[in-house]
Amino acid sequence: MLVHICCSVDSHFFLEKLQRDFPEEKLTGFFYDPNIHPYSEYRLRYLDVKRSCKKLGIPLLEGEYDYENWMEAVRGLEREPEKGKRCEVCFDKRFEVSAQKALELGEKKMTTTLLVSPLKSQEQLKRVGDEFYRKNGVEFIAVDYRSGGGTQDQAKVTKEEQLYRQDYCGCIYGLTMQRESQDKLMDEMFSPISNTVLPASIEERLSLYETRMRLEDEGRKYRIQKHKFLNYRQFTCKLTVDKSIPVAAYALSYSILQRKKAEGRIETEIEGIHYFNREEIRFISLQKFNLLADRDYLSVKELIYSPLAYEDEVALRIKITKSIYDLTPIIVVDEIPQGKLSLVLDAKIYEDTKDKIIEI
Numbered sequence: 001m002l003v004h005i006c007c008s009v010d011s012h013f014f015l016e017k018l019q020r021d022f023p024e025e026k027l028t029g030f031f032y033d034p035n036i037h038p039y040s041e042y043r044l045r046y047l048d049v050k051r052s053c054k055k056l057g058i059p060l061l062e063g064e065y066d067y068e069n070w071m072e073a074v075r076g077l078e079r080e081p082e083k084g085k086r087c088e089v090c091f092d093k094r095f096e097v098s099a100q101k102a103l104e105l106g107e108k109k110m111t112t113t114l115l116v117s118p119l120k121s122q123e124q125l126k127r128v129g130d131e132f133y134r135k136n137g138v139e140f141i142a143v144d145y146r147s148g149g150g151t152q153d154q155a156k157v158t159k160e161e162q163l164y165r166q167d168y169c170g171c172i173y174g175l176t177m178q179r180e181s182q183d184k185l186m187d188e189m190f191s192p193i194s195n196t197v198l199p200a201s202i203e204e205r206l207s208l209y210e211t212r213m214r215l216e217d218e219g220r221k222y223r224i225q226k227h228k229f230l231n232y233r234q235f236t237c238k239l240t241v242d243k244s245i246p247v248a249a250y251a252l253s254y255s256i257l258q259r260k261k262a263e264g265r266i267e268t269e270i271e272g273i274h275y276f277n278r279e280e281i282r283f284i285s286l287q288k289f290n291l292l293a294d295r296d297y298l299s300v301k302e303l304i305y306s307p308l309a310y311e312d313e314v315a316l317r318i319k320i321t322k323s324i325y326d327l328t329p330i331i332v333v334d335e336i337p338q339g340k341l342s343l344v345l346d347a348k349i350y351e352d353t354k355d356k357i358i359e360i
Contacts, residue, residue, distance in 0.1 A: 032063030231352035
């Protein structure tokens with residue numbers, strides 16, 4: 001039986017149940033999910049499914065990540081709600097490719113781990129699956145592992161196996177509407193031009209779960225624990241002199257400007273720190289930055305494209321402000337500018353959680 005797999009949280013519990021209920025069937029996993037966005041999230045989910053299937057002794061195949069074709073298939077359905085027409089088209093595409101893969105492998109039966117997801121309609125999935133049975137001759141096995149306490153058992157398995165528990169279905173449209181309804185920043189879509197790995201980002205989680213795989217291969221014991229912290233994302237940092245002359249500027253992490261814009265002049269300098277006469281803003285030259293950070297950047301532009309590691313930048317901020325709680329805007333410039341300055345700084349601080357590996 002070919003089993004279309006969407007994620008480890010759904011698949012691990014689902015596959016265990018299939019192994020018990022269909023002992024005569026040789027199960028083959030098929031990870032085909034071109035709807036998942038961004039690509040780093042796709043790689044993270046695939047990595048965890050790969051680990052899960054390895055533990056269960058089930059071979060896993062990876063389908064093509066044909067995201068552009070998926071986008072074209074759901075065009076015009078972007079604002080459809082979860083379990084609406086967009087999901088049905090998404091199922092159609094994934095079922096069609098999965099059915100073709102089943103035929104290619106000589107399988108006569110297929111099913112999908114989407115059946116166990118509380119975010120999906122089992123009736124909708126069965127309807128789509130039965131239609132493909134009529135068209136392709138691959139029988140769709142519609143099992144119900146959600147009822148009778150199945151969802152609670154699934155949550156228990158997820159915790160015991162320390163599976164990656166994502167908090168959105170997968171596609172950009174579902175994510176957008178979910179974050180809008182939560183009035184929450186969609187930080188999954190942040191991708192700095194510098195490729196900096198941001199705290200609690202998908203890239204950071206991907207690195208963590210790769211480390212987890214290495215620890216398991218080495219037979220080392222660990223736990224994945226969550227902890228709360230204040231996260232930070234920066235949207236814009238622009239500096240101009242006399243309202244028209246742009247100046248290359250870099251704002252250190254956790255720089256916050258309440259009204260997002262401030263105008264004024266630099267009026268004081270103490271030990272290489274230049275103080276603005278508004279909003280407690282501080283400026284440092286690139287030379288001062290290099291001295292404090294023990295670096296040799298040639299320009300602020302170079303710093304923008306290749307900044308310090310996030311932890312090093314936070315440590316530098318503490319060195320400058322002498323406080324771990326300081327949110328003062330600290331702006332790095334090539335040379336300290338004169339004249340009337342206009343700073344636009346749009347950034348956000350928010351409560352968040354992140355995973356951490358603790359060896360035991």
